Amino acid sequence: MHRFDVIVVGGGTAGAIAAVAAARRGAHTCLVDGAGHLGGTCVALANITPFHNSRGEAVVQGLAQELVEHIGAQGGTRGKPHLPNFAGIGGSFTPVDPEAMKVALFQLAEAAGVELWLHTVMVDALTGGTTVTGVRAHNKSGPQTLSAKVVIDATGDADVAQRAGAAYVQDTPEAALNATLLFRVAGVDTDALIADARGAPHKFVLLSDPYLRQVKKLSPGQVMRERVSDIYDFPYIYLSNLVRDYVPRSDWGEWGITGEDKSEWGRLKPFGARFSIMPLPHRRDVVTLNVTSLTFDATDGAQRSRAEMEGLRQMQLALEILRRYVPGFARSFLHTVLPGVSVRASRRIVGEYELKRDDVENGARFADGIARGSYPMSVAVRPGVREHLFVRDGGDYDIPYRCLVPRDMDGLLVAGRCLSASREAIGSARMGAQCMAYGEAAATAAALAAERGVAPRAVDVATLRRALKEQKAIV
Ligand SMILES: Cc1cc2nc3c(=O)[nH]c(=O)nc-3n(C[C@H](O)[C@H](O)[C@H](O)COP(=O)(O)OP(=O)(O)OC[C@H]3O[C@@H](n4cnc5c(N)ncnc54)[C@H](O)[C@@H]3O)c2cc1C
Incomplete structure (x- = not known):
């Protein structure tokens, strides 16, 4: 049995950040991933988006921003990493060199003292009653048993939660967002x-967010004539x-x-x-x-x-x-x-709170907000066809900590696109920059829970938010 304070399962967009954040807070942290590198879907996409809302205000900073700067120090971003997004779908667009991102994540994980278990697939959850106590995994050495005070499920598909018997929802393939081989x-x-x-x-597709046309009074022709002279002025292109x-x-x-x-x-x-x-x-x-x-x-x-x-x-x-x-x-x-079809939607946990369409549209604020989102909700209207529903007035909304806490299971938090959200809300809350912010928040909560010997749901949210602010996260 290998013992840790925190196990993060899935070293993708959310999980790699989570492992670094937990280890930096002093938790003995293990990161398990089936792949041989870190970064998941955002490495395939070669961008992390959105760091800003349509008004140009920052919605994500903290460890995600530090990662962008670390990639930049290796020549892996543009000089100003956050580029304009005149498509109007998400406030800014941040291209990153995918290979530099892999290297940067390894460096951050190593410096923080994360124990990496790559090429290792989580196959089952260990439970005692309704508490997750660890995972069973498999790698070249054979079956492995790992225990922890808190497990963070960052598999994208809520694999740990499902194996542990936690409640989850999953839309039919026709009602869910499509997947893509990039x-x-x-x-x-x-x-x-x-x-x-x-x-x-x-x-x-230009200036989709009504805020840009109605309040900022931009017109597609004017934007193209006056502000776009090369691909980096118009980097998020949709025909x-x-x-x-x-x-x-x-x-x-x-x-x-x-x-x-x-x-x-x-x-x-x-x-x-x-x-x-x-x-x-x-x-x-x-x-x-x-x-x-x-x-x-x-x-x-x-x-x-x-x-x-x-x-x-x-x-x-x-x-x-x-x-x-x-x-x-x-x-x-x-x-x-890119290795493996990239999946937009699969299982989402039933959490203590489900983020809803109204919360996103109306820019909801929550006392336990741990991250901010601003991307419009992409909603499948028929297979392969999506519509976008925007946050009011070009703004942003809070994601509550309760969306990361399974309603019926202790010892477990989720980070990434498997958080608790409705079919519409997940179309916004699934974006890369936000998943990184959930990773930082879940890890900070897990480390606090491990340190104080309490269940993740019992972590004091004021303390958690204060810790996130000290880490320069936006809450
Ligand atoms: C086609 C597509 C286009 C998108 N476009 C953008 C975009 O332009 N910009 C943007 O920011 N976001 C975009 N998104 C959304 C965003 O990239 C994803 O929602 C986000 O990256 C998901 O992060 P995650 O950490 O939940 O999952 P992932 O990044 O997918 O990470 C999951 C990790 O878990 C590992 N894993 C899974 N199961 C197991 C297991 N059982 N055992 C061990 N390891 C396991 C995987 O190997 C992987 O590393 C897009 C998504 C898709 C699919």
Whole structure:
């Protein structure tokens, strides 16, 4: 039996930050991840977003901001890391070099004294009654048993909570947000892409947040003319309708297209309605493509395997479309297929509080707020098609500590996209910068609970918020 104060399961976006935060507070901390590196989905995306709301006010700092600065010190961000986001979906956009992010996370974990258990899969939870006391894991050395005063479930899919028998919710694949096999393409002439955007702003998603048009009085044409001269002025790019704007009508028959609505896109139907293109911070010819769209149950092993194959099929089709029709891509080539389909939605715990659509829309404040979110709620309206519901007045909302605390289980906290939130609210609360803030908050609470010998739900929230403020987190 290996004994720790805190075990973090999942070293992704939330979990890597959680492990560093717990170890810095003096907790003997172990981080378990099935992969061989840290950073999870944000490493695949090569960005961490959003650090600001649509008004330009910071919503996340603390350890997430320190990580961005650490990546920057290695040349892995732009000089000013947080870039404007004129798509109006999230207040700022922060591209990071994914390899520098992996290195930076290892350095922070090592300096904090985290014990890393990589290539180690959590297979079961250890429980005593309704308290989680540790996990069973498996790696090259065989089965492992690890115990802790507090376990943080940062698996994205709430694997620990589910194995422990905690209550959770999961939407049907059709009602949940789709998943995506991300890939990167090199050899892109991004100047040509930006010239197209400047000449025809209506082909791009611009200023979606009503606050930007109504209060800030920005217009898409004016923004493109006056503020955008290269890809880093317009880094969060969505083509608004691939078929209407790029595939000539004379070619529609070849693809089986019968109309501009996504339901009429023939062989291109599997793609998400918005084709998303994101630059890396230091290579203007390499972009990440967020375009494939997969509808399946991400907690079903067999379906997850099949989704990888379907993702690859869609990726090849997307490459053909990009090269033939989208300015700047004619001579592009495949650079990287990111490891594993990236999942937007699966299990979420039933927590002491469920974050709701009204809380997000109305910019709710909570006495136990431990993080702030500002991204609009992406909600699936039909497979592959999402709508965005915005926070009022370009603002932000609090995420209460209770969303990280399972209602029916002690010894366990969650961090990341498996927090307690409604189907709509998770569409906002799942973003990378927020997941990092949950990681810092859950770890700080876990360390306080371990130190004081109390259950995580009994941690004094005033003390927790004070500790987070001292760590420069925004609460
Ligand atoms: C396609 C897509 C596009 C997105 N776009 C953006 C964007 O542009 N910007 C942004 O900031 N956010 C974006 N998001 C949202 C955001 O990236 C994710 O919601 C967030 O990164 C999730 O963080 P997490 O820590 O919960 O999970 P992850 O980062 O996925 O980490 C989970 C970790 O747990 C490990 N793990 C899982 N199960 C086990 C187990 N049983 N045993 C051991 N280890 C395990 C995994 O290996 C992984 O490292 C996007 C999400 C998706 C899917």
